[in-house]
Amino acid sequence: MTEAVRLQAVAKNYGPVRAVDGIDLSIARGQTVALLGPNGAGKSTTINMLLGLLEPTDGTVQVFGGSPAEAVRAGKVGAMLQESGFAANATVRELVELARALYRDPLPTAEILATADLAELAGRRLDKLSGGQTQRVRFAFALAGNPELLVLDEPTAALDVESRQAFWAAMRRYAATGRTVLFATHYLEEADDFADRVIVIARGRVVADGSGADIKQLTGGRTVSFDRAGADPDRLRGLPGVVEVELRGERALLRCDDSDRTVQALLSDGQPWRNLEITGAGLEEAFLSLTATAGKE
């Protein structure tokens, strides 16, 4: 049994809204996988189904060969959810001890506190923590049981730059022990830096799946746009470095993987143009173009 997670044709509807629209994916044990996508792409819904918190409308979800609920009951899963709060009137240490008591083979308390950088806050009450500190406590709670699969939904959302680095360093150490880690993020950099594999989700579907470098290439292009003034779209498509041409009224948008060559060619080609603009494809835009491509297939 080498598979940690397997989703087959998984879909989830919220009333008329289809949040997840048929996802197939399989994650091998020991992989560190990023679920990358813009807000509202279906990442959290997918994660909640994976944890058994939500029932899929269609399809099947398997974790370590069984149902998510079975894997959770067996203590194989630890998770850090977005914005989950903690009980007031308890200290950080008490919470960590509770988490340890719930799992069969937990990590030592000192190690958990050190990993999540909480040693100095152990005696602090949970309702007296800052946002970043609370986020670290969530990490500690997820980690405490030494789970085989660690699921993190937007783990660095409330962290400043320094804590972010500390967090990823800790996550890396954990992943290095052979554990499977799945984290959701909307930062391409994070996904690229910390995951062996990046799965891009947009509009409830997997639109790309590969190494960080693969995904970067897919999304790293620029957009050259200008008022067309009668230029021939087919000839624009033929310019070097152009991946795709989109016409929005009079405006032509060329998605390019090598915008320098495209612009040089455009200048020497003699095609009419006005109001030239070159923009880096934001991640959002890259996601949208990936989804558009996925829709055409």
Added chain:
Amino acid sequence: MRAYLVFELRRLIREPRMAVFTVVLPVLIYTISSGSNEEAGQVGGVDVAAYLMVSMAAYGALVGALSVGISVSQERASGWLRQLRITPLSPAQVVAVKALLASLLAIPPVVSVGAVAAFAHGVSFSAGQWAALVVLMWLGSLPFAAFGLALGFTLPPQLTQPVSMLGVFGLAFLGGLFVPVAVMPHLLASIAVWLPSNRFAELGWSVVAGQAPPAGGVAILAAWALIFGGLAAWAYRRSAALR
């Protein structure tokens, strides 16, 4: 599960706000009302001081048992209960611990009102009667614990508190905890005997009168336990499916 129970108990002890409503208030009402009724004789074959002691203990127990709903709805809103659902702790264990805690909150008012009655108002019973009183009032509070859970798993936090307060006052008043059923208007009295609050206090009134609780009353209380327990289970499943 034991670790979770200990964790929750420790949190409960740190929440002083609850003590005001479950201990201080019933003791205060008891002191005031029985102070003015010193020579009032008997109600239903029991000294007024003892009768009122049970009424106020039952009232405090009601407040305590229903208060579980407030913490459940807060923990639901904060996401803590969701976090617990992704640990090996089963949802049934979480709900069982909550119900146990809620029923435990019924004990301090019984003990404290009893202590005031014994030391300040000359109420005296055998040790066996005191023990029976505490145990029966504890077990008898379970339907209210279930009622609290049903509210907590249904309502948002800002509604749970006022609704439980209304529930407590409605049940206490209509159940004859503030005004004995014997002096209620006929219509209200005929409603009172079907209410769980009345049958709950009846457990205590029977003990202080030196009798076993009537089977009919126990049956009515048990029926309410089933109704509230069913509601709580339904509310729990509904809330789990939503999130």
